[in-house]
């Protein structure tokens with residue numbers, strides 16, 4: 001669709017904003033099943049970065065699915081639109097010079113490829129929180145798996161909707177047998193050089 005809009009070139013660029021803040025900006029994208037540990041890890045990674053004086057912002061279900069995306073369901077097309085809008089928001093945040101953390105199930109490979117295109121491959125870090133369905137169900141943090149097994153929730157990822165695992169993620173965290181502390185440190189070790 002052509003809207004005849006013209007892009008204005010602003011004088012202050014992402015590079016200027018990164019220089020002012022003293023670090024690069026990146027999108028850290030956490031993908032995995034519900035209950036895999038995305039929010040837990042994103043939260044702790046953000047806290048560690050904040051303590052190092054790095055500007056951060058977290059996007060997750062609370063500020064997205066209850067806000068800008070409250071019109072979207074868990075049907076495949078709506079999940080795709082959910083992720084597309086989040087990627088566009090994340091792109092603005094990264095452009096603003098902020099290290100942005102996003103924790104979403106994001107079950108489709110194609111949708112995650114599209115995020116990379118929107119924010120730029122150099123700005124995108126895919127973190128696969130690889131927790132087995134058995135372990136997620138054992139945790140059942142929000143009681144959703146029990147409801148899904150009882151047929152009370154449709155399209156539940158891992159039960160009645162697919163999860164397409166990343167083929168070549170930047171970081172893979174296997175939380176079934178790795179502590180939270182080691183998981184956080186693994187992520188920090190991977191990104192810290194990239195922020196310089």
Ligand SMILES: Nc1ncnc2c1ncn2[C@@H]1O[C@H](COP(=O)(O)OS(=O)(=O)O)[C@@H](OP(=O)(O)O)[C@H]1O
Nearest residue numbers: 033034035074079082104105106107154155156157
């Ligand atoms: N059907 C179904 N499948 C998966 N998850 C469900 C579903 N219904 C509700 N929830 C809750 O919504 C959270 C997932 O939302 P996302 O925006 O991350 O999903 S997606 O990326 O659009 O697939 C997810 O949050 P997390 O547990 O933090 O992953 C669930 O709490």
Ligand SMILES: Nc1ncnc2c1ncn2[C@@H]1O[C@H](COP(=O)(O)OP(=O)(O)O)[C@@H](O)[C@H]1O
Nearest residue numbers: 034035036037038039040141175178179180183
């Ligand atoms: N190594 C680990 N990494 C992350 N979470 C873990 C790990 N081991 C156990 N957990 C627990 O798993 C649960 C994950 O829940 P949550 O972070 O809400 O998952 P998600 O955001 O993927 O739905 C938390 O209760 C957390 O304490």
